[in-house]
Amino acid sequence: MNKGTIRHMAVFTxxxxxxxxxTRAFLRDGAEIxxxxxxxxxxxxxxxxxxxxxHQYGFSMEFADQAAYDAYNNHPAHQAFVTERWDIQVAAFQEIDFVQI
Structure with missing residues (x-):
């Protein structure tokens, strides 16, 4: 991982x-979307x-920098997935964001 890269992880049940x-559909669709x-x-x-x-599962991904992470959070596909799937199907979660030191 390069300096400046953000590793975003969401662990969830x-x-x-x-x-x-x-469950299989949620994990598959999450990965695809x-x-x-x-x-x-x-x-x-x-x-x-x-x-x-x-927690049972995790999604892990990386972003080149803060601007890329912000673009992901504001992307319509991400927002739709959160509203239409995540908020409905996830019982509990924790988000973790790492940068290299």
Whole structure:
């Protein structure tokens, strides 16, 4: 990761069962929609495995700089995903943003 790059991670728990089609669709659609936003780099869908964390999944992505991160947050596809899917299907979450020191 280069200096100035922001690694954004959202770890979350879904309301639906882990083995349900609803969960598979959320993870699949999230990857498809969010990774298609031009400023998003290195998008990953992750399953959390530590007993020390209460969340089940994670989306991880990188942005070249703060301007790219701001563009992502304001992008209509991101805002629609949050309103139409995230706010409805996510039970709990934590966002984490890292930069290299």
């Amino acid at each position: 879904l309301k639906s069962a882990p083995d349900s089609e609803e 969010l990774s298609a936003i031009p400023v998003v780099e290195n998008f990953e869908v992750l399953r959390q495995v530590s007993a020390k964390c209460e």
